[in-house]
Amino acid sequence: MTEERHTVRLHVNGHVYDAAVPARRLLSDALRHDLGLTGTHVGCEHGVCGACTVLLDGRPVRSCLILAVSVDGQEVTTVEGLTNEDGSLGPVQQAFLECHGLQCGFCTPGFLTTITAGLRDNPTPTHEEARDMIAGNLCRCTGYQNIVKAVERASVLQRAQRAKDATVVEEGAHRPSRDQVTEAGT
Amino acid sequence: MKPAPFAYHRPGSVADAVAALAGDAGAKVLAGGQSLVPLLSMRLAAPSALVDINGIPGLDTIEVDTASSGGGVRIGALARHADVLASEDVRRVQPLVSLALANVAHATIRNRGTTVGSLVHADAAAEMPVVLSLLGGSIDVEGPGGRRTIPADELYVGPLESSVHHDELAVSAFFPALAPGAGVAFEEIARRHGDYALVGVAALVDGDSVRAGFLSVSDVPTVVDLTGVADDDLGDAALEHLEPAGGIHSDIHATAAYRAQLVRVLTRRVVLAARVSRQARQPKGVAR
Numbered sequence: 001m002t003e004e005r006h007t008v009r010l011h012v013n014g015h016v017y018d019a020a021v022p023a024r025r026l027l028s029d030a031l032r033h034d035l036g037l038t039g040t041h042v043g044c045e046h047g048v049c050g051a052c053t054v055l056l057d058g059r060p061v062r063s064c065l066i067l068a069v070s071v072d073g074q075e076v077t078t079v080e081g082l083t084n085e086d087g088s089l090g091p092v093q094q095a096f097l098e099c100h101g102l103q104c105g106f107c108t109p110g111f112l113t114t115i116t117a118g119l120r121d122n123p124t125p126t127h128e129e130a131r132d133m134i135a136g137n138l139c140r141c142t143g144y145q146n147i148v149k150a151v152e153r154a155s156v157l158q159r160a161q162r163a164k165d166a167t168v169v170e171e172g173a174h175r176p177s178r179d180q181v182t183e184a185g186t
Numbered sequence: 187m188k189p190a191p192f193a194y195h196r197p198g199s200v201a202d203a204v205a206a207l208a209g210d211a212g213a214k215v216l217a218g219g220q221s222l223v224p225l226l227s228m229r230l231a232a233p234s235a236l237v238d239i240n241g242i243p244g245l246d247t248i249e250v251d252t253a254s255s256g257g258g259v260r261i262g263a264l265a266r267h268a269d270v271l272a273s274e275d276v277r278r279v280q281p282l283v284s285l286a287l288a289n290v291a292h293a294t295i296r297n298r299g300t301t302v303g304s305l306v307h308a309d310a311a312a313e314m315p316v317v318l319s320l321l322g323g324s325i326d327v328e329g330p331g332g333r334r335t336i337p338a339d340e341l342y343v344g345p346l347e348s349s350v351h352h353d354e355l356a357v358s359a360f361f362p363a364l365a366p367g368a369g370v371a372f373e374e375i376a377r378r379h380g381d382y383a384l385v386g387v388a389a390l391v392d393g394d395s396v397r398a399g400f401l402s403v404s405d406v407p408t409v410v411d412l413t414g415v416a417d418d419d420l421g422d423a424a425l426e427h428l429e430p431a432g433g434i435h436s437d438i439h440a441t442a443a444y445r446a447q448l449v450r451v452l453t454r455r456v457v458l459a460a461r462v463s464r465q466a467r468q469p470k471g472v473a474r
Contacts, residue, residue, distance in 0.1 A: 024226070
C-alpha cells in the first residue's frame with residue numbers, strides 16, 4: 001500500500017517550498033529530508049532536548065513535535081535563516097562564536113533559534129532571565145556557562161546593531177527627502 | 187522512532203471535526219500535539235486517523251467574565267498555554283490558572299501546547315487537570331448529539347482516561363473565578379525545571395474552607411478537603427486521604443516514601459502560601 005501524500009506549502013526563511021509528504025512526516029524531518037535544510041538537528045525526537053527548535057510564525061517550537069501537514073502555509077525560521085542579510089553571522093551566532101558557546105555544535109541550532117526569539121521578547125535579560133531563556137535546551141558539552149554568557153553578549157551585539165541600523169535608517173530617511181527637494185527644484 | 191501511518195483530516199468546522207471523529211472509532215484529535223506526537227513517535231499510540239483541529243476558526247479564544255457570581259475564565263480548544271499564561275485578565279480573575287501554567291513544561295512547549303488539550307489528555311502528572319478539579323471547573327464537549335458540559339469531578343476516570351467520548355470534541359474549558367477574599371497557591375518539585383513534577387500541590391483557601399489538589403501522586407488528579415486541620419498536621423492529613431485513595435505510587439523517578447515526604451512538606455507550604463495570597467488580595471478586593 002502506498003501511503004497517501006499531502007501537499008504542504010512551507011515558508012521557510014523567506015523562501016516558499018512545496019512538498020508532498022505523508023501525514024506522519026514530522027516537521028523536523030520535512031525540513032531535513034524533503035527540503036534539504038539540515039541545519040535543524042534531531043536529538044531526542046520526543047520534545048526533551050530542544051535541538052530541533054525552530055520558529056513557527058516567530059515563536060519557538062519543537063519541530064519534532066509538530067506534523068508538517070499541520071503547519072501548511074505557515075512561516076518557519078530555521079538556523080539557516082538567522083544570518084544577517086549579507087550572509088554574515090547574526091548577533092546570536094556571533095555571540096556564540098565569541099563566547100565559545102559551543103563545542104560539538106549538535107545542540108546549537110536549537111539554542112540559536114530559542115535565544116533569537118527570547119531576545120526579541122526580552123532584549124535586555126538579567127542573568128537569571130538569560131538562564132531561564134535556555135532552560136528548555138540541553139547541551140552535553142559546555143556546562144552552559146558560556147551559553148549563558150553568549151545570551152548576554154548577543155543582547156549587547158543586538159543593541160549595538162539596532163543602534164547602528166537606526167542611524168542608517170535616519171540617514172536613509174533624510175536622503176530621499178533631499179532628493180525630493182532636488183526633484184521638486186528641477 | 188517515527189509515527190505509524192494514519193489517515194489525516196483537517197476539518198474547517200467543529201461539526202466537520204465531530205463527523206470525522208464519529209466516522210472512525212480509532213481517530214484521535216490533534217490540537218497542540220505536545221503530548222500526542224511523542225506518543226505517536228514512540229508508537230505508544232497508533233490511531234487510525236488524526237482529526238487536526240488547527241484549521242478551525244474561532245477556537246483560540248480566551249474570555250474572562252467578571253460577574254460577581256458565575257464568573258470565570260473560558261478557554262477555547264486552540265488557545266495555547268503561552269497565550270493563556272500571558273493574559274493579564276486570566277491572572278486577575280483566576281490566578282491559580284496562571285500560577286500552574288508557568289510550571290507546564292518549557293516555554294517552547296507552551297507555545298504550541300493547548301490548555302484544553304492538556305485537560306482532556308487526562309495525565310495525572312499534568313498541572314492543569316488538578317487545577318480544573320480543585321476549582322470545580324468544567325469542559326464543554328460537542329458530539330453528534332450536540333453540546334454537553336462535563337464537570338471536572340466527572341471528567342477523570344483513570345490514568346490518561348477521561349469521560350469524553352471518542353466522537354466528542356472538547357471545545358472549551360471553564361475555570362471559575364477566584365472569590366473575593368479567597369487565596370490560591372501552587373508549587374511542584376521536579377528533577378529539572380520544566381520536567382514532569384515528582385509531586386505538585388495546588389491549594390485553594392476560601393473562608394474556613396481549605397482544599398488541596400495533588401498531581402503526580404495518584405493515577406488521577408486528586409483533591410483533598412483539609413478544612414479545620416491544624417497547620418502542623420496538614421501534610422499528614424493529606425497523606426491519610428491520599429494513601430487509601432489508590433495509593434501513592436513508586437516509579438523510576440521517585441519512591442512512594444519520597445513522594446509521601448514531598449506531599450507532607452509541600453501541602454503545608456502551599457496552604458500557608460495560599461493564606462498569604464488571600465491576605466495580599468484583601469485590601470484591593472473591591473477593585474475586582
